[in-house]
Structure formats: C-alpha cells, structure tokens
Amino acid sequence: MAKPVLVTGFTPFGSHDANISQEVAESLAGQEIRGHPIEVEILSVDEAGSQLVADRINSGDEFAAIMHMGLAENADWPRIETVGRDILDFRIPDNSGRQIKDSTITSKGDLFATINPLDWDTERMIDSPRISIDAGEFLCNEVLHRTLNTCEDTPCFFLHLPLRDKLTDPKGLALECIDRMLRPPAIDVGAGAIMRDGAFLAARRAPSEKHAGWWEFPGGKFEEGEDAYSCLRREIMEELELEVEVGENIGVWIFDHGDVVVRLHVHECIVISGEMKLHVHDDSRWCTTPDEVPWLGPDYEIATAISAR
Secondary structure (H helix, E strand, O other): OOOOEEEEEEOOOOOOOOOHHHHHHHHHOOOEEOOEEEEEEEEOOOHHHHHHHHHHHHOOOOOOEEEEEEEOOOOOOOEEEOEEOOOEOOOOOOOOOOOOOOEOOOOOOOEEOOOOHHHOOHHHOOOOOEEEOOOOOOHHHHHHHHHHHHHOOOOEEEEEEOOHHHOOOHHHHHHHHHHHHHOOOEEEEEEEEEEEOOEEEEEEEOOOOOOOOOEEOOEEEOOOOOOHHHHHHHHHHHHHOOEEEEEEEEEEEEEEOOOOEEEEEEEEEEEEEOOOOOOOEEEEEEEOOOOOOOEOOOHHHHHHHHHHO
16 A cells, blocks of 8 residues: 555644644545555644644654644745744743753754655645745644654645635645655756747657657757756757757746656757758647647646747
C-alpha cells in the first residue's frame, strides 16, 4: 500500500472560535492523490501538539509527504513557508498557558522545508500563494521546525492560510499543494518562439514522436551545463537546421504531462541562417493568433502571450 500523505491543522486559539486549517484538513480526510491516501491530524495549540508529528516519525511512522496548515490571521494571501526558524517568542500564550520568550526550539538553527517551490508555478495556483521564509514565532513555526528536524527527505512544508473571507477555494489550494509535493521534479526545457514579420512558428510533432500530432514551439531539454540560450540554439539546429539568435525571455511555464513535469523557458528567436528542414516534426505553420492549431500542453497559453505582445 502506498505511504499516506499526512495533513495537519490546528484547533482554535486566542480569540478565534474556529481555525480554517482544521476545517480544511478535516475536509481532506480519506481522499487520495496520485495513489496516496490522505491522513489527517488535528494538532492542539500547545507543546504536545507541536511535537506530535515529530514523535510519530521518531516512532517509525512513514509518510509520502507532510503538509502542515495553520491560520495567519493578519495575512492577505496564503503563504508557503519554506523555513522553520529556531525561535520561540510567543506574543500570546498557547492554549496550555505556555508563553515562551526569546528562546530556541532545538538549538540547531533554522531548518529548510524539503520542497522546491520553484517547481510549483505558484502564480497560477488557486489564490496565488506567496513563498515565505518567516513562519512566525508561535506554534505554526514550532511544529514546522520540529517536523523538519525529524523528517529528513520527506517532502514537508507549512501552508499558512489567511482568514476565510480572503480565500476563494482553500480546499482546492490544499489539494494543489499536495499534488505538487508528490509530482516529479520539473525538467528544464527551452521553447523557441521563432518570429518572422509578426508571426510565430508552430511545428507539429511527427507520428514517430511522443505526443504525435500536437503542435508546439520548437525546443527541447537542457543538457548538462546549458542555459536556455545555448539549449535553444542547439535544439533548433537539430530539429529544424536553422541557426537562430536567441533573444528576449517571454516567460516560464510549468506543465505536468502526467509522467513528466516540464519547466518551459520561452524565448523569442530570430533566424540568422539556414533553410528549414523538419526532423522531429512533420509540418510547420506561421501563426499570428493562438487559435490556428491544436497546441500541446501550455503552448496555447504561450501562443496567447506572444500574440498579446
């Protein structure tokens, strides 16, 4: 059986009658993502709650991923916390009356979340969560630090949620975060928007190629030591026998194909020399709008962005 994903939320604290992290966590219980069941723990807002997950890991429990959630009452948007700070400095007492000032948690220094938010395409996620390195100095930070101190390579981070009226779909956001923790690391790929007289080149993948029949921007995977510029010059020569000058960065798109996740670095390209010959494609077309061909993956969105320019 696949390892479970552990999701935690907190009970209410301070002047709050409810805690959105508890509500969202409980709504996920029993669901499954990428073949992994979701297990939920609701943590008490005290020292025992901060240690519960670390104690489970030290007792031998194993998880495919761990997502802690808590309320950030003064936040305007969700925050993906990537650092568990080694500090306790409570503004208010926890629910057991504990109020620690200017103290460390483990004396091991700050610990870093075991995720790569650069692979997450956060601006296109629900409610566009922000990457944060400050989880505060209360229980949210304490539980993250204690868990990171024990979980080694297990994907783990803390999702801070603002008050309910500042969120459109907190459950959907939580599911997106779990999905991103479980999916493979992104592969860097260059995609060339080859321009001519206000049009951009689309190429159709040949029947012998993966994703045959779909249209795309020419390009391919970075090789070791390459950046987008060197990758695109090499790939376009290999695919089209065209020498190009790689110019302005148009943007970066992340797309999950299911078996692989790609991070597309899209650059404008201008042909310097060569006569186009197709090697991995069986057709090409100069387009001025995004609706002229059926695009592969995020390439429709890329074509739309190019057209808008």
